[in-house]
Amino acid sequence: MFTEERHQLIRDQLGAHGKVLAGELASRFGVSEDTVRRDLRELAKAGQLRRVYGGAVASAPFAAATLSQRSRHAVEEKTRLAKAAAGLLVAGQSLFIDGGTTNEALARAIPRDIQLTVATNSLGVASALTDLPLVELIVLGGRYVPDLGTCVGADTLAAVAQLGADLFFLGSCGLDVSRGITAFDSAEAEVKRAMAKNSAGIVIAVTNDKLATAAPYRVAGADAIRHLVVEKTAPAATLADFQSQGAQIHFA
Amino acid sequence: MFTEERHQLIRDQLGAHGKVLAGELASRFGVSEDTVRRDLRELAKAGQLRRVYGGAVASAPFAAATLSQRSRHAVEEKTRLAKAAAGLLVAGQSLFIDGGTTNEALARAIPRDIQLTVATNSLGVASALTDLPLVELIVLGGRYVPDLGTCVGADTLAAVAQLGADLFFLGSCGLDVSRGITAFDSAEAEVKRAMAKNSAGIVIAVTNDKLATAAPYRVAGADAIRHLVVEKTAPAATLADFQSQGAQIHFA
DNA sequence: GCATTTTTTGCCCGTTCTTGCAAGAAAAGT
DNA sequence: ACTTTTCTTGCAAGAACGGGCAAAAAATGC
Incomplete structure (x- = not known):
């Protein structure tokens, strides 16, 4: 599997779920977590996601659309x-x-x-x-x-x-x-x-x-x-x- | 097999699967990986694909269509x-x-x-x-x-x-x-x-x-x-x- | 038909890229 | 304060890359 492929799949999941877990991606792709973290670092550098402890979430402009299931009350x-x-x-x-x-x-x-x-x-x-x-x-x-x-x-x-x-x-x-x-x-x-x-x-x-x-x-x-x-x-x-x-x- | 023939087959696979592996193409065409790499280099120069480590993927405008089978083209x-x-x-x-x-x-x-x-x-x-x-x-x-x-x-x-x-x-x-x-x-x-x-x-x-x-x-x-x-x-x-x-x- | 030129191809070798591992730093949880 | 998890960094092995080179094949000229 190409590095590029992983990046694309990460972008996809980010679009669908708004977040990714490093460990989960590693097992899904069959690579070490280190490799996944490197991927996440690169994508973060390119502004395509925001790194968080344990994985990453969709970056600000995109995040609003996906993560906000806010039931606004309390x-x-x-x-x-x-x-x-x-x-x-x-x-x-x-x-x-x-x-x-x-x-x-x-x-x-x-x-x-x-x-x-x-x-x-x-x-x-x-x-x-x-x-x-x-x-x-x-x-x-x-x-x-x-x-x-x-x-x-x-x-x-x-x-x-x-x-x-x-x-x-x-x-x-x-x-x-x-x-x-x-x-x-x-x-x-x-x-x-x-x-x-x-x-x-x-x-x-x-x-x-x-x-x-x-x-x-x-x-x-x-x-x-x-x-x-x-x-x-x-x-x-x-x-x-x-x-x-x-x-x-x-x-x- | 002509060079042009290989190029066409590469384009075909790229259209169908969105990616090609150098090694795989080499064995399929019965040529060395070096030859395949040369092919890929030329096609990349012509903007028909984007080279990645290990092979190539469909180039940007087309890539959206194919690489992530599920998401965009889909x-x-x-x-x-x-x-x-x-x-x-x-x-x-x-x-x-x-x-x-x-x-x-x-x-x-x-x-x-x-x-x-x-x-x-x-x-x-x-x-x-x-x-x-x-x-x-x-x-x-x-x-x-x-x-x-x-x-x-x-x-x-x-x-x-x-x-x-x-x-x-x-x-x-x-x-x-x-x-x-x-x-x-x-x-x-x-x-x-x-x-x-x-x-x-x-x-x-x-x-x-x-x-x-x-x-x-x-x-x-x-x-x-x-x-x-x-x-x-x-x-x-x-x-x-x-x-x-x-x-x-x-x-x- | 033969020699020359051009193209294509495979091989070699130094370089670059990627990846996993290990060790230390940093962060989160208890 | 402690443990656990996660993160970064450095490193080494392996794979892939590009350029140079020579042999083979094809095209061209004589």
């Missing part, structure tokens, strides 16, 4: 929450992950070197997971709801029913001690209920604005929450309530 | 194919769309103002379709295969079995008049067969390099093809063969 918070939530993962586990921007952040926060089996009905989560080489991904199909970014319906329920998971990362919901976990859509709530039923523990990561709010459709009681990941600024009284229901509190 | 050509294929759509139809870069291009080429119901097992196609407000999207879940970008397996087959479609846009396949439609993966072939069975007509859009090539796994006979969308430069003889099997030919 990006940093959700990334922090996502990293904390990812800390709960153990290699070899199987997971359900449903929709919501926090869960998409979680999918992006999963380290590349952890082996997992993940079933999700969220297209955003699924897309993010396609970058992870060690994750076995199961897509839960069904009728796609644009507003939710997830699949729901009978097909989805049937697919969930065939699976089990160690943890269920439940997203985009309201949380209230008395009303428990609530969803904004009836069909979505059904899917969440099915996932909750077939998983050993529920993990919820929420920003403060979701705490102590209730949505129309009930998913499960507050006592179903195994792990609750919250911001450091979350109101202590509310957390104490959830804790008394059996939830472990984790601060991001 | 994009332009496949976009043309996709637009032509999208011309076959009628409002209100229901479709199966499976994987492949051409089908992803198709998904992006679907006009925003046409109402459709689309079922796909390709995450790329699904993502592209989420932008279209009038498309009802059904995601066909299952085990995700990174190399294919699609979901396959029993779950996928079960989901397909419940649906029917007017047209099936079948992608990433080999096409050969005698061997018919062939796929590169066993599980993928199964899904394609199921989709073919449950749809009224098959549409295939292919670049020239897919024509007259066969992959290991057979999907269906050539007579199953209703519409065949090809480049203007596709070999007429091959097209005539498919036409005699009942396929309508459309030029992109």
Whole structure:
């Protein structure tokens, strides 16, 4: 393989994914990481990418188009929450992950070197997971709801029913001690209920604005929450309530 | 063998593959590598190629077309194919769309103002379709295969079995008049067969390099093809063969 | 037909390019 | 403060390159 070929392939991936990992490129091209780093150095010198620790990202003008999946609202918070939530993962586990921007952040926060089996009905989560080489991904199909970014319906329920998971990362919901976990859509709530039923523990990561709010459709009681990941600024009284229901509190 | 003959063969391969290796050309032509290098030097001087260490690649204006088989030439050509294929759509139809870069291009080429119901097992196609407000999207879940970008397996087959479609846009396949439609993966072939069975007509859009090539796994006979969308430069003889099997030919 | 010239080709050799390895520096994580 | 990972630098082996040279082949002139 020509040096030039590698350069072209690196440019291609940069255009498609916005980032490249040195180690991954090395194994893909069948060369040493040193060679890849040399490639990256040259391309960086030519201004075609920007080097970062561990690889490279698309350079500024190009980056905006590819890397910006910014859900504009509380990006940093959700990334922090996502990293904390990812800390709960153990290699070899199987997971359900449903929709919501926090869960998409979680999918992006999963380290590349952890082996997992993940079933999700969220297209955003699924897309993010396609970058992870060690994750076995199961897509839960069904009728796609644009507003939710997830699949729901009978097909989805049937697919969930065939699976089990160690943890269920439940997203985009309201949380209230008395009303428990609530969803904004009836069909979505059904899917969440099915996932909750077939998983050993529920993990919820929420920003403060979701705490102590209730949505129309009930998913499960507050006592179903195994792990609750919250911001450091979350109101202590509310957390104490959830804790008394059996939830472990984790601060991001 | 004349010098000019070699030059032409080099140009040919450059057009087809985007690159040539000095050593390989030497053994193919039965001459020394020095002679090949001289050839390459001359062609480079004439601007017909760009020399690289170990051989040569197509020169800049042409290179975009060939070197990165997937990306650029692919994009332009496949976009043309996709637009032509999208011309076959009628409002209100229901479709199966499976994987492949051409089908992803198709998904992006679907006009925003046409109402459709689309079922796909390709995450790329699904993502592209989420932008279209009038498309009802059904995601066909299952085990995700990174190399294919699609979901396959029993779950996928079960989901397909419940649906029917007017047209099936079948992608990433080999096409050969005698061997018919062939796929590169066993599980993928199964899904394609199921989709073919449950749809009224098959549409295939292919670049020239897919024509007259066969992959290991057979999907269906050539007579199953209703519409065949090809480049203007596709070999007429091959097209005539498919036409005699009942396929309508459309030029992109 | 024969000699001469021109072109092409293969070989040799010093030079350049690429690559992987090793060792030390720098950065990130704990 | 420590460990781990990644990065840079220098170096050496191997591959590829260009120029020079001579033999072979083809074209040309006589």
